[in-house]
Amino acid sequence: MSTPYRQDMPPAGGFEALKYKRNLPLRGPGAYAIPGGVTAICAFGFWRLGKGNLERRELEREKMWSRIYLVPMLMAEGDRDMHRRQLSEYEKEKEIMKDIPGWKIGESVYSNAKYQTREIVLK
Amino acid sequence: MNNLFFIFIFVPILAFILLALNVLFSVHRPDEAKVSAYECGFIALPGQTRSTFQIHFMIVALLFLIFDLEILLLFPLAVTLYQVSIFGFTIGIVFFIVLTIGFVLEIGSGAISLVNIEQSNNK
Amino acid sequence: MNKSNLIENLVGLIFNLADVLSIILPVLLSVAFMTIIERKQLAAHQRRVGPNTVGYYGILQPFADALKLILKETVIPSQSNKVIFYLAPVSTLVFSLLGWAVIPFGQGLVLSDLSLGILYTLALSSLGVYGVLLAGWSANSKYAFLGSLRSTAAMISYELILSSAILIIILLTGSLNYIEIIEIQQSIYFIVPLLPVFIFYFISILAETSRTPFDLQEAKPDLQKIAGFFTEHSSVPFVFFFLGEYSSIVLFSCITAIFFLGGYNFNEIFINESIFNLQAIILGLKTCIFTFFFVWFRATLPRLRYDQLISLCWLNLLPVAVAFIILIPSILITFDISPY
Numbered sequence: 001m002s003t004p005y006r007q008d009m010p011p012a013g014g015f016e017a018l019k020y021k022r023n024l025p026l027r028g029p030g031a032y033a034i035p036g037g038v039t040a041i042c043a044f045g046f047w048r049l050g051k052g053n054l055e056r057r058e059l060e061r062e063k064m065w066s067r068i069y070l071v072p073m074l075m076a077e078g079d080r081d082m083h084r085r086q087l088s089e090y091e092k093e094k095e096i097m098k099d100i101p102g103w104k105i106g107e108s109v110y111s112n113a114k115y116q117t118r119e120i121v122l123k
Numbered sequence: 124m125n126n127l128f129f130i131f132i133f134v135p136i137l138a139f140i141l142l143a144l145n146v147l148f149s150v151h152r153p154d155e156a157k158v159s160a161y162e163c164g165f166i167a168l169p170g171q172t173r174s175t176f177q178i179h180f181m182i183v184a185l186l187f188l189i190f191d192l193e194i195l196l197l198f199p200l201a202v203t204l205y206q207v208s209i210f211g212f213t214i215g216i217v218f219f220i221v222l223t224i225g226f227v228l229e230i231g232s233g234a235i236s237l238v239n240i241e242q243s244n245n246k
Numbered sequence: 247m248n249k250s251n252l253i254e255n256l257v258g259l260i261f262n263l264a265d266v267l268s269i270i271l272p273v274l275l276s277v278a279f280m281t282i283i284e285r286k287q288l289a290a291h292q293r294r295v296g297p298n299t300v301g302y303y304g305i306l307q308p309f310a311d312a313l314k315l316i317l318k319e320t321v322i323p324s325q326s327n328k329v330i331f332y333l334a335p336v337s338t339l340v341f342s343l344l345g346w347a348v349i350p351f352g353q354g355l356v357l358s359d360l361s362l363g364i365l366y367t368l369a370l371s372s373l374g375v376y377g378v379l380l381a382g383w384s385a386n387s388k389y390a391f392l393g394s395l396r397s398t399a400a401m402i403s404y405e406l407i408l409s410s411a412i413l414i415i416i417l418l419t420g421s422l423n424y425i426e427i428i429e430i431q432q433s434i435y436f437i438v439p440l441l442p443v444f445i446f447y448f449i450s451i452l453a454e455t456s457r458t459p460f461d462l463q464e465a466k467p468d469l470q471k472i473a474g475f476f477t478e479h480s481s482v483p484f485v486f487f488f489l490g491e492y493s494s495i496v497l498f499s500c501i502t503a504i505f506f507l508g509g510y511n512f513n514e515i516f517i518n519e520s521i522f523n524l525q526a527i528i529l530g531l532k533t534c535i536f537t538f539f540f541v542w543f544r545a546t547l548p549r550l551r552y553d554q555l556i557s558l559c560w561l562n563l564l565p566v567a568v569a570f571i572i573l574i575p576s577i578l579i580t581f582d583i584s585p586y
Binding site: 124125126127129130131133134135137138139141142144145146148149150151152153174176179180183184186187190191194195197198200201202203204205208209212215216219223226229230235236237 | 255258259262263265266269270316317318319320321322332336339340343344347357358360365388391392395396398399402403405406409410413416417420421422481482485486552553556557560561564565568571572575576578579584585586
Binding site: 038041042044045046048049050051052053054055056057060 | 418430432433434436438439440441442577581583584585586
């Protein structure tokens with residue numbers, strides 16, 4: 001038994017202590033950082049959205065005013081068209097009623113002499 | 124014939140074509156064991172399939188009805204918030220708060236639980 | 247005069263057919279490829295290769311699956327109600343596919359530009375619950391019925407949260423029109439001011455389509471050898487449920503991209519002046535982001551038990567939704583930024 005042997009012994013100074021307790025380190029942004037970050041992102045989002053919505057209101061206002069300013073021109077165009085049709089109807093009426101005495105062409109049914117835009121188109 | 128109308132006709136026709144393909148191309152050999160109900164080896168009694176079910180499902184459906192209608196009734200407020208501004212918003216909030224009181228009652232009374240909280244409290 | 251009227255109607259009909267086909271055929275293709283994408287992506291998350299035998303890299307796999315399922319026998323259980331048994335999966339697929347009629351793929355490029363597009367989508371998602379309910383009811387077996395009841399209760403509970411999130415989005419835009427929502431997002435994509443809303447909206451979408459972490463009904467084969475409400479449905483009815491589920495996944499991803507990421511617009515990169523519809527590619531890429539999230543959630547998260555699912559909705563998410571429904575219009579009115 002004098003051959004040299006080597007036993008499996010613990011290292012000099014013994015083993016280190018086993019870590020058996022739980023090790024769940026708290027990492028990441030804290031409890032104030034996450035809601036604070038989300039609030040900051042949402043606030044920035046609402047600010048951009050608010051600017052966009054105010055811009056849309058101005059665009060809508062511009063659209064409405066341009067339509068308001070266009071109304072007289074469109075009315076005049078409609079009036080010209082109806083007047084032209086009215087004159088052609090008077091011509092047809094003159095042709096149809098030429099034998100009847102005492103017929104005034106284009107006689108208005110109203111006693112008022114105000115000009116009224118025609119709204120009915122006869123074929 | 125609108126596009127939407129056409130797709131309402133087209134998609135069911137597509138589904139029925141697929142069903143028809145299956146009826147055409149597949150074999151149809153009904154066997155007694157194949158067409159019986161699947162119950163892990165037990166024999167399905169025809170009277171027990173439409174048995175009673177737990178009241179929990181009925182309560183979930185009823186509460187869904189109430190809260191879904193509440194949210195649907197808030198849709199007009201959402202669409203016209205600019206026009207009704209503070210006044211309309213206040214009225215909508217009053218409506219919503221009344222229903223939220225009911226919601227608090229529902230959570231507190233334990234209506235949404237498969238196992239009844241009141242039973243386990245009494246025991 | 248009668249004959250020219252007839253020819254006019256016929257030409258209109260052909261254009262209608264072309265419009266509808268140009269939406270439905272790519273949608274069906276995308277649904278088919280969604281199945282193979284999901285399998286390949288799940289495989290990638292799990293460090294394996296998905297199906298790669300059928301075509302190049304497995305591309306023809308969905309067509310092989312569809313052909314196989316068409317050629318299989320449809321077993322109708324003897325005690326089921328036959329009419330409802332066939333109609334329930336058909337209605338699931340039909341209501342999923344009908345939702346594509348209001349999705350805009352470009353400025354005004356939509357099958358029908360309803361002023362109430364969002365109401366149409368909400369109505370269809372509510373009607374889709376009927377397919378699930380009738381499927382379990384018609385199969386006339388205890389387990390299918392119970393599975394369908396649970397699926398239905400889960401779907402209608404999360405539909406409340408979905409409606410709340412959509413209500414909040416409509417508060418930020420002034421209208422229910424999809425194109426209007428996309429136009430308003432030119433200032434800021436809605437995911438930035440509505441980040442918490444996006445979170446509970448995405449949870450409710452996962453539950454609406456019965457995906458993990460809410461798919462206990464479909465995962466039951468792993469646990470219990472019963473497949474939930476479609477136990478008794480084989481071959482083509484099963485194909486309809488399958489296609490309907492994936493079609494609603496792609497549809498809801500698209501709707502999420504429209505609501506939160508600005509749809510087909512990407513004004514910082516380019517503004518399209520040509521006649522080629524390049525904006526649809528942008529919508530497609532944004533949809534792909536969300537379908538990626540769907541599959542990623544499936545690969546990562548464990549499932550919820552049914553009562554955990556219901557209590558998550560009614561006790562945790564619905565108060566948050568109620569809080570945001572009161573908060574957001576308060577912000578809009580306080581700073582006077584409500585949309586016209």
